[in-house]
Amino acid sequence: MAELSTLDRIFQRLNSHDDLGSAEYKALSGLDFTQREIEPGQYVLREGDRPKFCAFLLNGYVYRHKIVGDGGRQIVSIHVPTDFVDVQNMLLDYADHNIQALTAATLMTIPVQDLIALAMTNQKISRAMWRESLVEASIMREWIANIGRRDARSRTAHMLCEVAVRREKAGLGARETFDLPMTQEQLGDALGLTAVHVNRTLKSLEIDGLIVRSKRSVTVADWTGLQSVGDFTSNYLHFGSSTG
Amino acid sequence: MAELSTLDRIFQRLNSHDDLGSAEYKALSGLDFTQREIEPGQYVLREGDRPKFCAFLLNGYVYRHKIVGDGGRQIVSIHVPTDFVDVQNMLLDYADHNIQALTAATLMTIPVQDLIALAMTNQKISRAMWRESLVEASIMREWIANIGRRDARSRTAHMLCEVAVRREKAGLGARETFDLPMTQEQLGDALGLTAVHVNRTLKSLEIDGLIVRSKRSVTVADWTGLQSVGDFTSNYLHFGSSTG
DNA sequence: CGAATCGTTGATTCAACTCAACGCGAGTGG
DNA sequence: CCACTCGCGTTGAGTTGAATCAACGATTCG
Numbered sequence: 044m045a046e047l048s049t050l051d052r053i054f055q056r057l058n059s060h061d062d063l064g065s066a067e068y069k070a071l072s073g074l075d076f077t078q079r080e081i082e083p084g085q086y087v088l089r090e091g092d093r094p095k096f097c098a099f100l101l102n103g104y105v106y107r108h109k110i111v112g113d114g115g116r117q118i119v120s121i122h123v124p125t126d127f128v129d130v131q132n133m134l135l136d137y138a139d140h141n142i143q144a145l146t147a148a149t150l151m152t153i154p155v156q157d158l159i160a161l162a163m164t165n166q167k168i169s170r171a172m173w174r175e176s177l178v179e180a181s182i183m184r185e186w187i188a189n190i191g192r193r194d195a196r197s198r199t200a201h202m203l204c205e206v207a208v209r210r211e212k213a214g215l216g217a218r219e220t221f222d223l224p225m226t227q228e229q230l231g232d233a234l235g236l237t238a239v240h241v242n243r244t245l246k247s248l249e250i251d252g253l254i255v256r257s258k259r260s261v262t263v264a265d266w267t268g269l270q271s272v273g274d275f276t277s278n279y280l281h282f283g284s285s286t287g
Numbered sequence: 288m289a290e291l292s293t294l295d296r297i298f299q300r301l302n303s304h305d306d307l308g309s310a311e312y313k314a315l316s317g318l319d320f321t322q323r324e325i326e327p328g329q330y331v332l333r334e335g336d337r338p339k340f341c342a343f344l345l346n347g348y349v350y351r352h353k354i355v356g357d358g359g360r361q362i363v364s365i366h367v368p369t370d371f372v373d374v375q376n377m378l379l380d381y382a383d384h385n386i387q388a389l390t391a392a393t394l395m396t397i398p399v400q401d402l403i404a405l406a407m408t409n410q411k412i413s414r415a416m417w418r419e420s421l422v423e424a425s426i427m428r429e430w431i432a433n434i435g436r437r438d439a440r441s442r443t444a445h446m447l448c449e450v451a452v453r454r455e456k457a458g459l460g461a462r463e464t465f466d467l468p469m470t471q472e473q474l475g476d477a478l479g480l481t482a483v484h485v486n487r488t489l490k491s492l493e494i495d496g497l498i499v500r501s502k503r504s505v506t507v508a509d510w511t512g513l514q515s516v517g518d519f520t521s522n523y524l525h526f527g528s529s530t531g
Numbered sequence: 532c533g534a535a536t537c538g539t540t541g542a543t544t545c546a547a548c549t550c551a552a553c554g555c556g557a558g559t560g561g
Numbered sequence: 562c563c564a565c566t567c568g569c570g571t572t573g574a575g576t577t578g579a580a581t582c583a584a585c586g587a588t589t590c591g
Contacts, residue, residue, distance in 0.1 A: 176424065
């Protein structure tokens with residue numbers, strides 16, 4: 044498979060939501076893209092900021108989080124390449140959460156106003172971007188259920204499955220080969236657990252032969268088993284377009 | 288204040304997201320509305336169903352929930368009158384969650400295809416509905432943080448604050464007078480707690496003078512106190528339009 | 532090579548769950 | 562009109578999953 048251009052990747056992503064044509068491709072190509080390299084831990088947007096750019100993630104991991112009153116942090120979503128990391132804020136006056144790089148990452152930023160203007164004049168793009176935000180919301184609902192109703196083992200397995208499948212869908216390799224470079228502290232913040240308990244939970248999953256760990260990375264060893272422990276199905280990821 | 292017609296209420300709701308004009312009012316009035324009365328516990332939509340209608344809630348409470356593998360239930364959102372209860376599903380091929388009436392409720396249903404068609408031809412309506420769905424997503428992020436990072440007391444107080452404020456915003460009376468007719472079982476399913484623990488938590492909030500309970504209803508006794516215990520601010524509800 | 536960050540493990544505590552009994556009010560049927 | 566049931570709320574006792582506290586390894590990086 045030939046290397047895809049950035050524009051192709053954005054087009055392909057939106058095209059997965061709605062059937063786009065050459066008019067849309069042309070319209071997208073007219074956007075004012077800026078490539079931006081960010082370092083691990085760097086903030087893309089802070090709570091309270093007015094969003095000025097919408098970003099398409101080309102490389103690396105990015106996550107969004109909220110800080111609660113006692114200083115606790117909750118990661119509310121994780122983004123893999125080909126995700127838009129800012130559709131959620133596009134039409135809102137200020138960000139209700141922080142966006143931060145997990146690893147070194149490459150973003151393609153687009154001025155929010157331009158993107159809104161494009162969506163307002165192109166139905167298909169509007170529909171595709173809207174759908175993108177709805178699928179994200181569906182993932183959030185699953186996270187609510189995951190954190191609210193599954194125990195640590197199941198919850199952790201579920202999250203690993205989700206990231207594995209989303210990476211695979213994005214063309215980043217088979218689900219069995221994915222790599223998740225999060226610290227146990229960060230995993231805890233995503234799962235509503237403490238780092239210590241994440242450590243014990245991962246160990247337990249490894250002992251059961253479901254995952255393999257080496258250094259700071261996790262690999263799936265037994266997909267079926269992990270899926271079963273994690274009570275995971277990919278329905279809520281809504282692969283397949285609205286017109287299909 | 289004169290009684291508002293259903294159409295006025297829908298217009299007003301969308302107008303809170305984006306400045307609409309008479310063209311939008313006229314377009315909305317052309318929609319094929321059907322009023323539908325539903326009973327407590329009745330399903331509006333089931334997981335896996337293909338959404339055919341989008342509903343505007345006129346009266347009563349409605350909630351959405353997911354069932355996890357071990358039979359546990361997690362409520363992922365609660366709706367008060369003037370909420371749209373189905374924008375989340377509009378562009379998705381099948382529902383990833385259930386929608387059920389909490390109390391007797393009145394819905395105004397609109398065929399999904401008609402509403403999409405309208406949005407695709409009217410930028411302002413499209414933008415307003417899109418924004419409606421983004422605000423809902425913001426509420427879900429707050430729920431993730433609430434369930435993941437706050438203890439039972441704070442978590443419960445936070446949810447009470449949210450419903451109180453959303454009801455007030457919808458013109459259903461001051462936040463101190465709201466009534467939440469949920470069983471403790473249902474509250475538990477919304478908060479990721481058991482009914483027994485909800486009972487103890489509510490009791491504790493009442494002893495501290497933050498709420499008053501009588502029969503199956505909760506009233507706010509000390510708003511400032513409840514807000515403080517619940518670590519609640521209304522930022523994430525994004526009152527105020529995108530153009531303001 | 533030292534410092535800092537992150538992972539690992541054990542001991543202990545605690546918040547929330549489970550189990551179980553009982554109370555209460557609304558509705559129902561004899 | 563009372564007895565019965567049923568669903569829900571309340572309370573206590575005991576258990577447990579996850580948090581906390583604390584120490585020590587391992588890894589990375591300047």
